[in-house]
Amino acid sequence: MGAVLRRHATGLAAACALAAAMSACAGPQAKPVGQTLASTTSTSPSTTSTAPTTSDVPTTTAPSTSSSLPAAPTTTTAKAVPATGRVVVIDPGHNGGNATHTAEINRQVPAGRGRTKPCNTTGTATQTGYPEHAFAWDLAVRLREILTARGVKVIMTRADNAGVGPCVDRRAAIGNESGAAAVVSLHADGSTAAGAHGFHLAHSSPPLNTAQGEPSLHLARAVRDKLVAAGFPTSNYAGKDGLSARDDLAGLNLTERPTVLVECGNMRDANEAATLSSPAGRQRYAEGIANGILGFLG
Numbered sequence: 488m489g490a491v492l493r494r495h496a497t498g499l500a501a502a503c504a505l506a507a508a509m510s511a512c513a514g515p516q517a518k519p520v521g522q523t524l525a526s527t528t529s530t531s532p533s534t535t536s537t538a539p540t541t542s543d544v545p546t547t548t549a550p551s552t553s554s555s556l557p558a559a560p561t562t563t564t565a566k567a568v569p570a571t572g573r574v575v576v577i578d579p580g581h582n583g584g585n586a587t588h589t590a591e592i593n594r595q596v597p598a599g600r601g602r603t604k605p606c607n608t609t610g611t612a613t614q615t616g617y618p619e620h621a622f623a624w625d626l627a628v629r630l631r632e633i634l635t636a637r638g639v640k641v642i643m644t645r646a647d648n649a650g651v652g653p654c655v656d657r658r659a660a661i662g663n664e665s666g667a668a669a670v671v672s673l674h675a676d677g678s679t680a681a682g683a684h685g686f687h688l689a690h691s692s693p694p695l696n697t698a699q700g701e702p703s704l705h706l707a708r709a710v711r712d713k714l715v716a717a718g719f720p721t722s723n724y725a726g727k728d729g730l731s732a733r734d735d736l737a738g739l740n741l742t743e744r745p746t747v748l749v750e751c752g753n754m755r756d757a758n759e760a761a762t763l764s765s766p767a768g769r770q771r772y773a774e775g776i777a778n779g780i781l782g783f784l785g
């Protein structure tokens with residue numbers, strides 16, 4: 488895989504799939520662009536807070552029962568709607584403020600397997616300047632909406648797209664501390680290899696704990712299959728059949744929950760960039776990923 492590592496003028500590793508850590512894709516410095524997020528629905532203040540945000544499970548999803556009957560065990564509802572009440576951590580890669588806080592994001596943090604990596608990176612961008620961090624945030628919001636509507640309790644690793652970090656080790660800790668049933672990190676790639684396109688899902692390999700083994704592979708296959716069903720091609724340059732075994736991504740190395748990192752597509756491929764840059768394209772990614780997660784939660 489090192490053979491396809493690309494470096495940009497910034498001197499930072501560009502290919503997100505080959506970056507050094509979860510959320511560590513390092514493409515060109517994100518430049519201010521006229522493009523705005525299609526779905527900036529967050530009302531959170533623009534702070535650099537690293538506290539995860541939660542999206543509470545609606546309390547009205549359970550059908551009410553006749554008061555003349557004994558109260559049904561709560562497990563009845565949970566069994567009928569398996570996703571209800573389950574915790575899913577969504578980790579939108581990078582952050583909009585990273586590019587202007589290089590000292591903070593370049594700080595070395597534990598990356599697993601005895602290594603260290605930069606706290607975070609700026610991410611890549613399309614040729615027309617649509618940044619990966621904006622893509623990841625917008626996709627995360629769409630994914631959160633779909634999962635929350637299905638009764639899933641969603642926790643995000645960052646509150647908005649105007650802050651810095653959090654560091655990759657902190658992102659992993661948020662997943663671990665939540666006891667999440669699934670952790671999904673959202674990225675898009677920046678390979679400059681000619682014709683490189685398609686999505687792939689990175690998983691920790693060799694696994695460092697039970698969760699990194701079959702549970703993470705199961706999650707990866709579930710999301711892969713639903714992205715294929717949504718019409719997205721698997722990568723023709725990274726991994727195999729849409730899955731990529733990695734030992735160098737901090738978030739994957741440090742996780743203790745079923746975790747995958749989704750590289751939705753290659754932002755440097757003109758055709759794929761058009762999809763990644765469009766609200767309709769991101770909604771299609773969100774629906775495919777959500778269906779995979781919901782199938783995994785089963």
Ligand SMILES: [Zn+2]
Nearest residue numbers: 503512580674
């Ligand atoms: Zn990335």
